[in-house]
Structure formats: structure tokens, C-alpha cells
Amino acid sequence: MVKLAYEANAWGGVVGTAGAVTDVGSGFYETPGDVRETLRAIASAGYTGVELFDGNLLPFEDSMSDFVGAVEAAGLEVAGVYSGGHLIYPDAHEDELARFDRSIRLAAAAGARHYVLGGGAVRSSGRRAADFEVAGAFLDTVAERAEAAGLIVSYHPHLGSLAQSPEQIDALFTATSIGVCADVAHIAAGGGDPVDFITRYAARLKYVHLKDVDLSSNAFLPLGAGDLDLRRIIDAVALVGYDDWITVELDGYPGDQAAAAERSRQFLNIHQPD
Template sequence: MTTLSRIRIGSAPDSWGVWFPEDPRQVPWRRFLDEVAESGYEWIELGPYGYLPTDPAVLREETARRGLKVSAGTVFTGLHHGPAVWEKTWAHVADNAALAQAMGAEHLVVIPSFWRDDKTGEVLEDRVLTPAQWRELTTQTERLAHEVRERYGLRVVVHPHADTHIDSEANVTRFLDATDPDLVSLCLDTGHYAYCGGDSVKLIETYGERIGYLHLKQVDPAVLAEVRADEVPFGPAVARGVMCEPPVGVPALEPVLAAAQGLGVELFAIVEQDMYPCDPDKPLPIARRTRSFLRSCGA
């Protein structure tokens, strides 16, 4: 077994069924912090802004007494719409980046906006960007990455995601080829990339210098086949159980982690098993088993 000495394992509110700052179907934030620590994780992400306390002093106290540290914040953006959305985008980004910085994090995960509503399935815009929209997406992402680095000292890692315009291998590589490697890195989510037909190991081997962060996730191939056949939006697909507990899904995580270790750089690998909404008693046993599985992989 390879010791994954460069991989720092963590988890996130997502693995506890948390998608929104407030939702009666989600576990309370104190329970999330208690259970993620109990599961054996040391690192967490902030999740949706406002779910965890946004006062850094409060959050530092709450995380420190549970032995937890923060790896990243997360923001949603629609940068392909160009300068018209910059101010609104920046207001959202600044709040998240300031809290992440105050908590000692080094990364900001940037997720593109959905082309169809993740709850209702309503089509919000064309699923294919025009060349002009691609230019806006790449140039505005570079601008965002520059501003976030200069003002908050954080590195932007862009997260390819189902039902967004950065999803498949073709779109991910197009995005990488059109952006400055010094500014823009990738948060490779193994589950989302498999959901969209991509090969995570191949991406790491081909674009290794652009991999700045990992989300560890698996998809259930049988459910995925149904979801694709029925053209089910991402939210309902999650409710069907398309994202599953490792190691029963794809991709196999051992070769992904080995390829990441081979890059020779320190990388966070944050477990994210989408399962909104879920029974509040469901996440903890899964988290314990997942942490144990990752230890068996050397992480």
C-alpha cells in the first residue's frame, strides 16, 4: 500500500446533506461539526455561506475545540455573463473569501452556474456556450482569481460540475487551455467528472500541473445510466442516489489518489458525497466507513 503522504483528507457539509445556508431538512451546524470530528476528519470546507457561523471568532472557537481546520470556501458564479455580473459576483465572493482567509484556508472553490435549475429542472439558458461567452468565462475567471489572490491570498480552484458549462472532458480541457495556469487551477471532483463521462486519472496525468484540489466522490453506474437515459437534472439525480458511498461506485479512488500523490505536491482531497435531502442519522455511519476506507488506501 502506498502511503499518500502528500494528500490531506477532509470532508464537507455536503457529505451531511447540506446544500443551503438554512433548510429544515439539514442537520444543525453544531451536529455537523461534532460528527465530522467524530468520524476522524481534521479538515473541513465552509459549505454554503451562512450555514456555519460567519463570525470568524465564533467559528475558530467551534472548530478548534473539535480539532478541525478549514481548507476552503465555496462560491457559485455565472462569469460567462461577463462584466455585467461582476459586482454581484464579487459581493458574494468577498464574503466567502474573507471568512476562508480568517480561518486560515488557502483555497476558494469556484463552481460555475447551472444551465438548468438543480431542483425543478427548468432550463435557464442554453447548455452550450457561444464563443463570446467562452471568452467571458475564461477572462472573468482569470480576473476573479487575480483579485482573490491579491486581496485575500487565496488560490482559486474551479470545480467542473454536472449541469454547468464546465462539465465534460472536452469542456474542461477547453477551459484549461484558455486560462492562465499561474492564476487558475482545477478542483477535480471525481464524481462529477465521472458523471459527465470524464476519466479522472487521465486528467491528472495530462493536466497534472493544473490540479490544485480534489473532491473525492463516486457515482453509482446503474443510477447514472438511468439518469442519463431520462435526462434527469442534477438535484433529482442526487435524490435518486446517483452519488454513492465508496468503494462501491466509480471511479475507483485508489488509482486517483495514487496519481495525485505522484504529482509531488501537497493536495487536499475532500470527501463530498452529495445526498441532499437525507435522514439526519444517515451521514455519520457513512462518514466513518468512508474515512476507514481511505485509511485502507494509505490516506
């Protein structure tokens, strides 16, 4: 039975940890703000799970029971933890791997089910064919370590990353055996068809991010407020037999975040995944 989570980055967006510009091994995504307030807001909107950035677990590194207690007090589960990296620079892999190992330990200690990887840098001179091969092999290494920690691992195609367009996404997934996280809005904004993507990668589909988008501006919107045929997408997810967490996400939305979370939940009350 599908369960519904919400991504914590709605309340505060995303920044990088200090020092990451000069120290590859210290770079984590994080959302500013009080994570406890975010947990309560997600639960109040009717969701039963949360996804958050690995950097938001750093303050609890030596007291993870405090974080776990806050999640349980809100009546939630940790559906996933999101991480990322440059991936394409072999000389940096040792330091990136040290950071990923730390991130994996945090995610496992927090009780996360999914471990989501994003990123893949785009060079100032543009993407090179070899970048997909290098990133793909490195993703396999990271995935192996995360799976050994008991996490379900997937890669999330993202606007502005190595894998944005359908051709780029296919090139990366050809070079790696990692599972697939289908973020339907990023796939559509990158020029792809989310239903086609879900169907073609059904055997590797490990996780789903659900949000809507205005394709004229690539602005993300609450479910039902944008251009995506979400009913068709939800049907496709069910048709391929997916029965794990679906995480609703709404980063960069300038409106009332609590009202948006509730609106998306109401949309799913009508268009409930099977």
C-alpha cells in the same frame, strides 16, 4: 503529507440564500442545519479538516472568532470554502464580483486554505462558445483577488454547469489560468477519465475532491461503494506529486451520513494516500 477533510454539505445538502433570484449580489450556497454539529460529526468520523459553503460563514460575519473557536474545539482545520456563480453574463459581473469579494473575506477570516469556485451557467438555449471565454476571463479576475487574500484558488468542474463534459472542461480551462480542483466523481459522471484528467492537468492541480459514484444513475456513494477505480485515482494523485488536502464529499446520499463518512474513512485507512 496529504491530510483528509470532509465536505459539510453531506449533512443537509445545498440551498441558496433568500433573495438570490432577484439580487445577484446576495446569492450564496449554504447547507441548512447546525454547523457546530456537523463539525463534531466530521471529527468523530476521523477527519482533520472541513470544507463548507461560503453561505455557512455569513452568520459569523461579525463574529468569526466564534466559528474559528468551534472549528478548533472540534480539532479541525478549514481545508476549503466553496463558492460559485453564473460567470457567463458580463452585465452581472459587477454584482457577482461584489459577492465574491465578500465571500473571499469570509473564507480568509475563517482561516481557509483553499477557495473553490464552481458554476458557470448554462443558457436555456444551450452553451455558446463565447461563454467559455467570458467565464474564463472572469475566473481569472476572481482568482487574482482570492490569491491576494492568501487563498489557494481552483475551479471545480460540476455536472449541470458550463463545464461538465471533457470537451467543455478543456474549453474552459483553455480560457483561464485558474488552478484545478479535481472532483473525480463529477469528472467521471460527465464522461471523463479522472486519472487522465489528473495527469493532463497535473501542473495546475491545486485541490482534490474524492467521492464514489454509481455511473448508471450518477448517484454519489461512500468510497468503495461505486464504480470508480479509486485505488488507481489515488495512485495518480500521488504520482503527480500532490501533497495537500484531499476532501471527501458525499452530497445527496440518502443513507446514514455518519456511517457513510466512517465507511469512507475506513476505505482510506486501507488505501491511504501517500
